Amino acid sequence: MKSRSFLLPLTLTACAVAALTSHAEIRKWTSKAGTSLEAEMTGVDVAARTISLKKTDGSVITIPIDALTDADRDFAAAEWKKMQSAPAGAPAAPASAPAAAPKAATKGALPAPTGAPAPPRPALTITPVKGFKVPAAADYLRGVQKTRPRLIHAAAGWEYLKGQASSNPVAGKMLENLKAGGEKVLEAPELTRIFGEMRSTVTPGSKALFRMATLGALNFVDGDPRWKERGVRELIAITDPTVFTNWYVDEPEVLADFLIAASLGYDYFRDGLNEQQATAVRTYMVEKGIGALAAHLEGEPMPESARGRAPGTSASKAPAKGAAKKADGPEQPDVEHMAGAAALILAAICLADEEPSAAKTAVDAAAKMFGAGMQMFAPAGIWPEGMEAGETVLDYAIMVMQTLKANSGSDFGFSLLEGIPQAGLARVHLVGPTNQLFNYGDTNSTALSRAWVSTWLAGAHGNMGTKALTAGTAPGADTAHLNLAGHFMYFNPHAAGDGTPDSLDYTSPGALVAAHRTGWDKDALYIAVKGGDNSFVHNQLDLGAFVLDAGGTRWGIELGEESDRAPGFTSTDRNKRYELYVEGTAGQNTLWMEGNQEFDAKAAVVMAHSTPALAMSVIDLGKAYSKPAKDALRGVMITRGDKPQVLVQDEIGVKNNTHVVWTMHTRAEVSADGKKAVLTDKGRTLHATLLSPAQASFSVGEPPEPTNEQMKKLTGIRVLKVDLGTTKGDHTIAVAFALDEAPAEAPVKPIAEWAPKR
Structure with a gap:
């Protein structure tokens, strides 16, 4: 490589x-x-x-x-x-x-x-995607240690953390809080099956993952025998077919969490199991975990044994829910694929010596998918489905990378693969001064929730600008995912100190997202804008969408998600879903040209420039509007100094008579008068000036009322619009924003002339 x-x-x-x-x-x-x-x-x-x-x-x-x-x-x-x-x-x-x-x-x-x-x-020596050799399936099993523990940390890693807890006050207090959380687990009953759809991230599987990670960390670092005793009981409970008929085989992420939890439990507490118990646990992991996830990734029918069917019941001939059809060929991995691939790799490393055939099955199903997914963070650390989805993928991927290092000392170069080191930087810059995430994509989240991902990234690549890690608080028994255990397991000097960002800007040609700000204080002016890839089935049609912060308020907002379970929605026909306002183009802070953007369109930054006085990014939206327009560019520029302002400028060439509308959604009160608009919220005002086109003006509207049970009611939302009506030909829509006073007006300059000539 x-x-x-x-x-x-x-x-x-x-x-x-x-x-x-x-x-x-x-x-x-x-x-x-x-x-x-x-x-x-x-x-x-x-x-x-x-x-x-x-x-x-x-x-x-x-x-x-x-x-x-x-x-x-x-x-x-x-x-x-x-x-x-x-x-x-x-x-x-x-x-x-x-x-x-x-x-x-x-x-x-x-x-x-x-x-x-x-x-x-x-x-750091970053490996470009074009020069990266994806590991083969067999590579994952070659360096597996013969001793336990081997998942996330080997014995030396746990000894290091024990030393940190003794010498570092934050790590020591964190261990105290983890022990307090462990006591809560001891007081709670073992997990049991909950029936119904798993619609949140707090599921029996994510709870099991938290419990196994917490009990394992305490077992190795604290040493109280109660942690192992409870870990054995919890492991036996989640692999008991009379309690869990299966691990929610139609919910791939839940299934993945259970398999990871069982893998951690088996690895950490193997010496607490007798042979009969160990055999029963392994059998359940192989049938209900490895078999089911392999079917998901390979597009095969779900095995009868994975569902826990009664003898004589026939298995479904349809591919597993969410799986790629083999006839479609290799597809882009999504969050569920990456969760499943990571779980299979961890299970394979856990069982490599005792279940070699199952381990081979697991890595054969996972290796190609995992390798392809890791390359999708390039070039700038952004997962195509959005920041929340990317954080989830990183959480699973980090467990794999850390485990590979613990076993052979090498993670095959994944941690230095183009896009992975940059992910820490993206996590800093895509949170605005209001402390809200640029939450584009199909999500309602306004913040990143798996902070231990930043802890690991800081240790791997240095602290890109996150605040020093704190000891946190004692987690409850029903906590989900790694949580405080993740911070402790990944504790390192870089995360323990305050990081300072190098720049006010996050942008580069080829990137999917760009962000610019005037400062790092809470009142700073901030704009983030996205390109992206509409071909992901869970993505919204939002190429060109932006958010805008100023004076401690988020003025330009994302509307979140509606539902990917809309009537008629399938992975091959998304028309029904994109009739929903929030999912389609009309519900985004972008251009609407008489319908939705193209389902397979991609867009990226094509020009980026930054100086102390100003910064800019330009995204080519031509493919998003390829039917109504011959070309489309969106540029954003932020001017710093005593009177900062933001400019959003669109240049479009409309082919035929087409209705064109520029939109920005906001929670603020909005008044519009010709080319001026004033947004008011929490005692502050944001002024907008329409610089172009000359014949256009601002208007204010509201989102549509729900027309079916899938659409949510958007109460308190206004839409600032520039409606060009039905038009054709070349147009420039330029809107400037400034806090508390109208932005300075200046002649509109073509985007091609924004950056100085070199």
């Missing part, structure tokens, strides 16, 4: 890379087994106790520190000290972006750390 240094646009720092790599040297490294190689040290994973070595051919490998000779371990420790003391550098943009990101723009633009700063970010 070839690797190259990759300058992340407006993200990771070029100067820091140079400073660190200048201290490294190509030298001979020798293992305790006597093998050697020529390489330079490029990084350290403290929690996993591994180092990254760049060989003379440019490839990067990761090896356990404990596998080295004492002399090489001492040398690695000295190099790590140099890395930690190296100064952070200034951000740089690639050749495709005209200028470097600003270190500061206006007063208070970049936040000063409120506590101890995080260590300087390490040097």
Whole structure:
């Protein structure tokens, strides 16, 4: 696998890379087994106790520190000290972006750390997607340890965390809170089956995952025998066919959570099971977990054994719900696919020695899907289905990457694959000054909910700008997913300190999303805009949509989700779903051209520019409107300084007579008078000025009333509109926004002239 240094646009720092790599040297490294190689040290994973070595051919490998000779371990420790003391550098943009990101723009633009700063970010050698070799199925099983534990952490990893809990006050307090949460689990009954559809993220499967992770961490770090005793009981309960006939085989994420929970439980508490119990647990995992998830990923009928049917009952001949049909060929993985693939890989590593055939079945079904999905974060750390979906995928993927490192010292380069290091940066920039997420996509969430993902990303790539990790509070017995256990298991010095963002802007050519702000204070002006990929069946038709923050208020909002269970909705015919206002183009802050955007359209940033005075991004929406328009561009520009403002400008070439409407949804009160509009909310006012076209004016409307049970009533929502009526030809729609006073008016400049010529 070839690797190259990759300058992340407006993200990771070029100067820091140079400073660190200048201290490294190509030298001979020798293992305790006597093998050697020529390489330079490029990084350290403290929690996993591994180092990254760049060989003379440019490839990067990761090896356990404990596998080295004492002399090489001492040398690695000295190099790590140099890395930690190296100064952070200034951000740089690639050749495709005209200028470097600003270190500061206006007063208070970049936040000063409120506590101890995080260590300087390490040097990273990013592997571009085009140069990445996806691991084969068999690769996942080659390095599996013969001893337990082996999932997420091996024994050395748990010892490291035990040391952190003793020496670091935050880690120590976190362990106290985790123990308090563990006590609540001890007081609660074991999980039992709940009937009905699993419509939220808090399910029996996600609860089981939390319990197994919590009890396992406490077992290895605290050592009280009660944790193991309860862990064994919980494991037996969730694999008891009289309690759980199956693991909700028609709900792939719930099923995946159960299989991961059982895998953790079996790995962590195997020595607490007798052989009869161990055999029963493995049998259930293989039949109800591996068999069912493999059917989902491969588009096969659900096995009778996975459903727990009575003897003689025939299995369905239809593919498993949510599965890809084989005739369709390889498809883009979605959240459910990635959850299933991760669960299968973890189960395979758990059972590799005792159930080798089932382990092979699991990785054969998962490897290709997992590898394809990991590449979809490129180039800028954004999952195509949205930030909430991307966070879910990362949560599952991190468990796999951490487990691979714990076993062989290498995660096959996934953690340095283009898009994965940038994901931490996206999590910083796509949360606005109002502390609300740019929640595009089919979601009602306004915040990221799996903060332990940021904890791991900081440890893997350095802290991109998140606040220092706190000890949290004691979780309850019905908590879902890793939660506090995740923070503790991934605890690292980078997450324990305050990070400082390098730039006010997040943008680069090819990216799916761009974000710009005037500062990091709560009153800052902020705009985020998206391209994306409409071909994902769960995505909304929202290419070009934006959100807008100013003065502590989110003025331009996302409407959330309605339902992907609309009457007639299937993965091959989405027409019914996109009749729903919130799911179709009409319910987005974008252009509506007499109907929905194209179902298979894609859009990305085609131009990005940033200086201390202003920043801009341009998205090509031509494919979204390919039928009514010959071309379509959306540009956003933010002007910093004493009188900051935002400009949203659209340039469209309409082919034939078509009704065109520009829209922005808001919770504010809105009054419109010709080319001026005033939005009022919480005592603040946002002024909008329509700069172009000359004959157009603002109007104010409301979302439509629900016409069926699937549509939600949008109470308190107004729609600011620029309605061009039925028109054709070339048009420029330019709307400027400023807080508390009307934005300065200036001649409208074509988007092609926005960035200075080089």
